[in-house]
Every structure is written in C-alpha cells, then in structure tokens.
Amino acid sequence: MTGPIDSVAIVGGGFSGAMLAARLAERGAPSILINRTADFGLGVAYSTPFDGHLLNVRSARMSALAEDPGHFVRWLQDHHPSLADPDGFAPRRLFGLYVQSRLAEVEARHPGRIQRRIAEVAAIVPEGVRLDDGAVIAADAVVLTTGNPAPRTAGPAGSSNAVVPDPWAPGALGRIAADDDILLIGTGLTMVDVLLSLNAGGWRGRATALSRRGLLPRGHRLKPDSPTSPTEALLSGRLSTRLSEARRLSDLGGWREVMEGLRPITARLWGEADLATRSRVVRHLRPWWDVHRHRVAPAVAAVIEGLCAEGRLDVVAGRVRTVTSDEGAVRLDWTPRHGPARPALGARWLIDCSGPGHAPDADPLTAPLIASGRARLDPLGLGLELDPGGRVLNAAGDPDSRLFVLGPPARAAFWETIAVPDIRKRIEDVVTALTAQA
Template identity: 60%
Template sequence: MVEDVQPVVIVGGGFSGAMLAARLAERGVASSLVDRTGAFGPGLAYSTPFERHLLNVRSDRMSAVEGKPDDFVDWLKDNCPQHADPDGFAPRRLYGEYLQHRLNAARLAHPGMIELVTGDVAAVEDDGVRLADGRVFRARAVVLATGNPAPKTVGAGSRRVITDPWALAALERIGPEDEVIIVGSGLTMVDMALWLDAKGRKGPIKVLSRRGLTPRVHGAGHDHPQPPTGAMLTGPLSRRLAEARRLASDGGWRGVMEGLRPVTARLWAEADAKTRARWLRHLRPWWDVHRHRIPAGVDETMSRLEAAGRLSITAGRVERIEAGAGGVTLHLRPRAGSARPPITGQWLIDCTGPGHAALDDPLTGALIRARRARLDPVGIGLDLDAEGRLLTADGSPDVRLFALGPPARAAYWETTAVPDIRKRIEGLADRLARVQTGPQASASR
C-alpha cells in the first residue's frame, strides 16, 4: 500500500503562492494555500478595482505559466477582447481575474490537490504551521510566499497618516480640495496620484523622496536588448557603470536594461557583501526607476498634473513628522547647513515601499530567533541557497522551508516581477515534487 504524503503548505495566496499551488497540482503535489484575507490569486498587487491602475509590463510578458507565453493574452481574447493587445498594458483588475481563473482551473482539473485556507499563520513549526485560531497544518514543506511587507511608516498612529495606500476606506476620507503629501516617488506614488485625479481630488499632491526620482516611461514598443559587454559584467562598480552609460548613450538606456534582465540574478548572486552594499547604496534608486517603468498614457497624465501645478516632486529626507487633528507637517533635514521649509498638507500617504524588516515580521523574526533562519549578509532579507531554501544560523539549508517572491529578494534581487517569479515557481515545483517525506499525519483543524 502506498501511503499518502503530507501536502506542501504555502503561506500567502497572492500571485506567487497561488501560481505555485496551481503548478504543484499539475505536478501531482497536494498543497494547502493559506491566506489571511482569503483573496486567493490576485493578492494585494492585483486586487485594485480602479480601471486606470494598469500593469507596468506589456501583456505578452505577463503569462503566469512558464513555457506558455501567450496564456494571458489568450485569456484576454476570450474574456476581454478590447484589452487583448499583446503590446498593451491591461488593467491590473483583469490580471487578478486571470490569476483566479488559472487557480480555479487547476483545482477543477486536479480535485483535492489544492486546499484553500483562510487564516492568519501565527508560527512556522518544525512539522508545519500553526494558525492564530489554533488550527495546525502538517506539511512536507513550507513555502513563505507572503508578498511585500508593509512600509515602516514614520508618524504612524495619526488618522492623518495613511500607512496603507491600498486602504480605500482611508483614501475616501480625503476631501476634494485637501492637500496630500506622498512620501516615496515610485510606482505606488503614481498609482495614488492617478486615483486622486480620477476621483476628483483637486488639491495639490506634494511628493517627497530622497532623490526625487520618478519611474521612467516605456518606449513605443518592445525594446531590443543590448547584450552587456564584458566590462559591464566584471571589475569595479565604477567601471561597470561607465560602460553602461556608454552603451546607453549609443543605443538607448532601455536596450541596456533589457540586456541585463537575463543576467541580473546571477550578477547579484556572484557579488560579495561589500559589492552588494555599494549597489544598494548608490545604484538601487536609479535602477528602480529605469527598470520598473510606466506606460506612456500614465506618464502623460503625470506630466499633465505637473504642468497644471497640481503635482510637485521634492528631493529630500524626512527629519520628523508632526501629525495633528487638522493635518500633517513634514520637516526636512537641512542640506549643507541651510534650512528647508516644511511641507504641509491635510493628509500623508506612505508610499515608501516595502519595509523588508525580517526581524520585525512575526513569522520570519521568530524563525531567525530560533536559529532556523538568518539574515542575508547585507541585512535586506532572509538568506537562502540557490534552490530557495532558508539557511539556518550555521549556514546549512533547511530542506523543508522555502521562500518565494518578495521574501526571496535578498537571494535573487529581481523577484517581484511576474516573468522572474514564474521561472522560480517552475524550479521550486520541480524541487518539491522530488521531496521524499513520510506518511501524512492528520491535521488538527
């Protein structure tokens, strides 16, 4: 008699977790997909109902299935043909529906292979996970696919500081003429500006970030990759940057960025801690705005808001935040001894991006304190091996504990975009299909 083995427990029901569950089912591996919200598939990233929140990657690159590049476009053709342009940028709402469709299709095609569990994981234990309500799920392996952590907000605690930019109820409190401060100038800031504009909020939008950099715009079509030269791949960082600038001046920076996509993870993995720290300190802000671009139509809206004086971008650092009953005052750190006037508004929205404080997270912090995990050498996340397994305090891999998507950023760097994550889903599904474990223990549920 062949005994059943325990399922894989996946913590997090967004893109990474849901698409891993679907792929595991297709490989004959059962899983329990646990999510605190019960929004299986879209997750936070693709749950926005706002039609003008578009994908930042062209539709023909957004297939959730490795080896089936037309999967998303084909789904659009069948369900929303008006958005089925392969070179277009579909609404993120539709992509969330596509992910739900794929997950549900896998459940129908492979009955009993995917269990959906709504609940909050309180702890990762030696043999599975324990939920906050006391339920215990035994597992052959546990995969942390918890997505991006919340920002580390300065000034949290005031109702005038909106710590979650996706909390629609909080955003709805903003009045038509209210002045809004946004800290952070990346993609989430763009989303908030689009929402405020479309919802008839006419008050000024005052954006602050350390360097005042904003996302660059996509070109008219797919950019031809400019293969990186040897001088870009080896040697001192200053020489690599000089070579990248030379290539960008010859053929355009978009081609240079496209050429780096296939080798980014390898370059990060090969770099020592000192080099990684220099990249984070000096290169990351410039990398982010060139790598994570916005559609031309979105860029036109942002330019229109700036030209009308409704959107301003300021470079600077926050010294302190004063939040009272009537508004928020943002005090800036002086530069070279010169005082800078504060920024005032009725509301502050935190768009600084993921906090990435593994020690502060209830799950990963507990694993680190128990020596079942450790921080990576530069302290931006969990330390993993090449197969995505968490490394324990002594550097040995935990054969039953994996990270996927944003929680794996310290190992792979580029691990938030769909084309990158789906490749890792394929590799992880292959790995988990080969894991040999004992008989299934009954779960207390």
C-alpha cells in the same frame, strides 16, 4: 520534519502562492493554500478595482506559464478582446482575474490537490504552521509567499488621523476630499498608484512628494525595446567601471535597451556579486536602478507628467526628520538633499508611499525563525538568506529542505523577485526542489 515531502503549506495566496499551488498540482503534489481573505490569487497588486492601475509589464510577458508565453494574451482575447494587445499594458484588475481563472482551472483538472484555507498564520512550527486561533496545519514543507508588507516610514505618526500609513488598506484614501493638499513620502510606484486613484476620483488638490533622491519612475515606450547585448565590460570588473560602460551603451543605443539586455541575467549577476558590491548597489545604485528597471505604462507616465506640468505635483529630494500632526493638518520637517535648509512641508494629509517595509527581523513570522537559528538574515538586512532553489539557510548556513521563500520576500537572494517573469522562474525552481523530494 524528516522524510519525503507529501504535503506543502503555502503561506500567502497572492500571485506567487496561487501559481505555486497550481504548478505543484500539475506535478502531482498536494498543497494547502493559506490566505487571509477569500481573494485567492490577487494579493495587493492585483486586488485594485481601479482600471487605471495598469500593469508595468507588457501583456506578452505576463503569462503565468513559462512554457506558454501567449497564455495571458489568449485569455484576454477570450474575455476582453479589446485589450488583447501583446504590446499593451492591461489593467491589473484583469490580470488578477486571469490568475484566479488559472487557479480554478487547475483545481477543476486536479480535484483535491489544492486545499484553500482562509486564515491568519501566527507561526511556522516544526509540524507545519500554527494559525492565530491555535490550530496547527500539518505539512512536510512550508513556503512563505507573503508578498510585500505595508510601508513603515511614517512610524508612530501613522496613528494620527491625518496620516495614511498604508495606502492599500481598505478605504485608506476615502477620507481625502477633492480640494485637500497632500504630502507623500516616497516617489516610486506606490506614489504613482495613489495619485492615479485620487486624480481619477475627482481630487483637485496639490501634492508634494518627498524621497531621498526625488526620482520618479520612468515610462515605457509605446512599442517594445530591442535589448542591447551586454558587453564583457558591463558584466565583470569593478562596479564603477561597469556603471561607466552602462552609461556608454546608453548613449549609443538608449538606456531602455541596456536595461532590456540586463533583465534576463540580473538574478545571476546579483548571485555572483560579492558582499561589498551588493552593499554599494543597495546604498548608491538601487534608487536609480528601480526607476529605470521598473517602468510604468506610457499612459500612466503621461498622467504623472501632466500633474507636474499643471503645478499640482512637486517632487523634492531629501530626508524625513519628523512628522507631527493633529486632526486637521500634518507637518513634515525635512532635510534637503542639496542646498540650504527649507521650511517644513504642510498639508491636510500625509500618505506613506515609501514602498514595502521589509523587516524580516521584526516580522512576526520570520523573526522567531531567525531567533531560533532556523533562518538567518542576510548581511545587508534585505531578507532571509536562501540557496538557489529558494530554501532557507539556517544559522550555520545549511539549507532547510522543508522551508522555502518565494516572491518579493526572496529579494536578498535574487534581487529581482517582483515582476511576474521573475517570480515565474522562481516558481519552477521551488516546484523542482519540492517534487524532487516527494
């Protein structure tokens, strides 16, 4: 594809894709928004029907518009006034409705600039995208906004009727009876969501959750935390020295305040880090970063703490060795992180809550791009390499002005690409890059 960009194909219609389409329309650029289902704007995170699944970010920070921080709170005031607390954590279901509302409003103001297409994209091709029925949608540029993939840790055992390989699949948790005991691989946000759903539905069983370090997401305080300004020692030098400084500052003013101070500059710090530093972060620091950075609402933390106190949730640290199952039970052999060998874990069900199974070199859309040299995998295997504007780098390291990545799949380049405030910034960068070429 050469010449100016007159049309954009957006692959994935969740928050990232829908809000990119809206922003492009407001800048006068047409797009085709392609989604597997008719639920444009929701994605996995905001398609939950359960109001106990709360946002992990306060409502005051969840505006879809960077220049209008109060946009989401005003929407709540208009449609759900009892939940319009700027410091509160609204149900994710309502945020999904908000995203859909904004998309519809932009479509009404700019008719014809956004085309919705319900389809499965099979491949990225020079002409644009090819659908699974063989049809080709022509586009001058393609933006991959495919969100988070399903977990992969359960592996071949996922075909068993006693294993739930993707807790977000429709009806995935419906087979679990009220008194069934369960095993969970992973102790992060997905595990939290699963336990919230089951507990609210009357489940009374026991759960054992296993992860490499046995860490649970931390909770927010009821009120926002004032950021601690990062010191020079926190921003530069050896990673071990910076970590010591973070601990010192946490002892002085609180770790939440330190994380708040780092939040606006995390992507820049990641971009400035050399490969060795990034590797150490991924291998050693990421689990600790995740549970402190991606916190849960106070009410959610209280439920998880309650399950632990009741003896219904046991969290263990170790590695999965093998998973075997039959129709009535599942067995997990594991190696403890510390101490002697422990007996295998057993339950009626095993649920893979290990988080997004990003594997760009095995993904049907990105693997062919890597194989052909149109894209390249970053050295740590986190995702495709991108330039600061979100353009995909080819095998030679040159940016492709017709191919972009936005949202969670862009984590190799920006690290923080999950929360709405971070994605919102990336949307503006991609829109600027696309419209500058139009």
